[in-house]
Amino acid sequence: MxxxxxxxxxxxxxxxxxxxxxxxxxxxxxxxxxxxxxxxxxxxxxxxxxxxxxxxxxxxxxxxxxxxxxxxxxxxxxxxxxxxxxxxxxxxxxxxxxxxxxxxxxxxxxxxxxxxxxDAGANSQESQDDNVFRPPPPITLVAEGFRVLTHPPRYAQRVVQPRPQQRDPTSTITRVVFIGSATRRDGEGKLRAGGGIWYGPENPGNMSLQLLDNEPQTSRRAEIAATLIVVQQTARDQPLAVYGSRSIVGPEMTQKLETREDQGWFGTPDRDLLQVLAAELRARTVQTKLCNVDTAQQLGNQGRREALALAREGCLRGEQTLINLHIDPGKQLRGAKLSSLTQAVAYASIKEKREPVIRRATENNIKQIMDAAKEIFSVCPTPEQIWKSIRHKDLSRQVKNFLWKSIHGAHRIGTFWKHIPECGERATCNFCNETEDLEHVLIKCRRPGQSEVWSLARNLWMRKCNSWPEPSLGSILGCGLATFRDERGKNSPGLARLYRILVSESIFVIWKIRNDTVINHDGQPVPENMIHNKWLQAINLHLTFDRALTNHAKYGKQNSIKSSLVLQTWSSTLLNEELLPGDWIKHPRVLVGIEPKSSHPPSQPSGRRGRGR
Structure with a gap:
């Protein structure tokens, strides 16, 4: 064991x-x-x-x-x-x-x-400066040295760059460098992250870097990568001061380092780079300062501007940077400290080290979402961003669960029933006589339900925007990725939020109507007025929740919504909006601009009946 x-x-x-x-x-x-x-x-x-x-x-x-x-x-x-x-x-x-x-x-x-x-040099010396790297103190008990889950993680292999020559030991000049990071989208809509390293005007060491395609494209990772390159290219016996623009590396390598290593870096973003950086800093024999650029004095503003310009250049330069991830065996600390390991962290770490199971249905759905996002929203999401999008704050808990099961192909419809004895007929839609997969249920089925719901969603959307993206399975499952621009070409958070709400609520109404029809009514179609009112009730309920969640005092900062965002989302979609005040959030009976349909047939005109002879 x-x-x-x-x-x-x-x-x-x-x-x-x-x-x-x-x-x-x-x-x-x-x-x-x-x-x-x-x-x-x-x-x-x-x-x-x-x-x-x-x-x-x-x-x-x-x-x-x-x-x-x-x-x-x-x-x-x-x-x-x-x-x-x-x-x-x-x-x-x-x-x-x-x-x-x-x-x-x-x-x-x-x-x-x-x-x-x-001899850890200046790294082990006491200092009042919180920005100076100091390794955690040595352990005092043998029990504190036992570590678990020390198997190497599945990181990408990198080329090993040779270490630079050591400087003149008699020199005590501190090497000062400024670090910047940025993200930009390339011509294909893919997000690119780049870093910038600036030593001084016309210094040959100034450089830009771009992260690899298989790396998370974030400014945080780009800044860590740039810092790691600087430390690797600086002689270990030369004092070094690194000024970053985001206050990321300093706290990770000072206040948080001991806790991170005790927990085996589990759950820490960009831990592959941070582990190498910690090992490189441990190997240095003189003082290393990791500061925020705001603490710099003379060259602070210029260094920040120049490093940021190099980072922006790195985002789109096209040449990706390979980073040395080699760790000296004597400085490598793997796994988590057994004496401080919790059961939750141990369980999650063991699960993480297992090889992921690749599901064919999941891969196909992820690819459809990527294609739809690129075509409709002009973005190229990664699988991680897709999974994160289904946990979007604008989606209800029921919709989040539905989307997760949909992407995994876990609903009991279609081909699920083909391999179960005496249940093969359930795989076919009894109205269309076609395989009843998720795409058929949400988009293609001719039974009353989906077409009426999408027509209602389109009508409400057209009150606010001139073009309605025709729904596809990829755009439906990826609705959390929605981004739209206004007439000036700027991002419109209100429009994107309305799309997420309309699509997510619509697909769940379609799903519930389908289940009610097939399970409770033996395939008999639901009346059109009932479909209309079910959808309208779901949208109005979401609007009511939005208005209530603007109460910051009651729901707190994390769960509440800004009033301005709610106004941007629902403007131009409300019933009798011209009669409402500018800030209608606290106004009673605010509904979307589609009226419900009566559930009773029109009554016969009253009058005197003739007497038959």
Whole structure:
């Protein structure tokens, strides 16, 4: 079980006490490239006669090498060797001493107590500046060094760039650099993220970078990548001050670093870059400052502008930047600290490391959503953005669940019934005599329901916009990605929000009508006036909720909606809107501009009936 979940002992900066408290034999820090000698005669003598099991016990044996009277011979008669012969029955104490030295020499350097606790340089010095990188303090208990889930993650492979030459050790000049990041859409509508690195006017080190296609295209990741490149290209013994524009890298590498490493970086965006950056900063021997550009004094404004200009250039330059993700083995800290791991984090981490199951239906639906989003909304979403869109705040909880199951093809319709005995006829629509898949239910079915609902949605939309995007399965499932522009070419959040509401509420009304027809009424069509009123009720209910959610005092900042956004969403769609005040949110009985249909047939005109003869 321990091997399955990658349990091992590791810490990046072990103290002398921790080094000594670990087992000398079969040490967790043995160098796998070196041959180990645990079963020699001297090794057996150390365990059986000397009682040497831990590293600090082996170090006591090595102290005799400091005695000038000790001789490198089996006939040594120094005080320590004579004592071992008399009290412990050791025939060759010097051979046992050499065995301890040989065993320690086969450890990774950070675990060898003879090399001291290491010199972290200015990184380990106390400083009042919160922007200075300081690695977390060494662990004090062996139990704190056990880590779990240390298997390497599935990150993209990167080329390894050679490290730069070390600078002149006599120089103490701090290298100052400004970092910028930006996002832009290219000619195909794809979002691109770029970073900028600016050392100074006409400096040959100034550069732009663009993230790879398979990376998240965010400004945050671009800034982290630019910072990592700067640290890798700077000599480890040269002081460095990095000024970023977004206050991202500094907090991650100072206040949050210990917590992130204890939790194995689980749930941290861009953790593949942050882990490498933390290892590179640990390897530096002098002070490293990670500041916000606002704290810069003389060149602050110019540096920020120049770095941002380079970042914007990097977004669209077309040449993508490969980043070195190699970590020195001695500075790599994998997995999560076992002593501080919670069950929730452990469970989620184990699930994350499993290979994802690829579903054919899911892949097909994701592709349709991508194509529809590019055609209708002029955006090129990633699968991650698509999954995030179905959790949009404008969608109701029922609609979110419906969209999730729809993308996965998890509804019990169509081909689901073909492989179940005596249920094959359920796969076919009894009205159209065609396979009743989701596209058929929501768009193509000729049974009263879907066409009437889409006609109502179109009529309400045309009150606000001149063109109605014809619904397709991709645009329906990707309605959370909707973006529209006004006459001036600027994003219209109100128009996009109205589209999300109309499409999401319409598809769920169609779905409920279909289920009611097939399950409760044996396929008998629902009256048109009932379809009309069901849809109208759903839209008016959403409008009522929007008006109520503008109460910030009652619902809080997270759950409430801005009044201006509600006004932008529903303007030009209301009933008798010309009679309403400008701010109609708190006005009673505000409804959309489509009136309900009567559920009763028109009555006969009253009059005197003639008498028959």
């Amino acid at each position: 321990a091997k399955k979940h990658g349990v091992e002992f590791d810490t990046p900066n072990p103290s002398y006490k921790i080094q000594g408290d670990l087992p000398l034999w079969h040490h967790a820090g043995e160098d796998p490239s070196k041959i180990q000698y645990h079963n020699t005669a001297a090794a057996n003598c150390l365990r059986q006669n000397h009682g040497v099991l831990l590293v600090h016990e082996g170090m006591e044996v090595l102290r005799r090498l400091e005695d000038q009277a000790h001789k490198t011979s089996s006939r040594c008669h120094c005080v320590a060797c004579n004592a071992d012969r008399r009290s412990k029955g050791c025939e060759n104490p010097h051979a046992c001493t050499e065995q301890v030295a040989r065993t320690l020499s086969r450890l990774i350097p950070k675990w060898d107590p003879r090399k001291g606790e290491g």
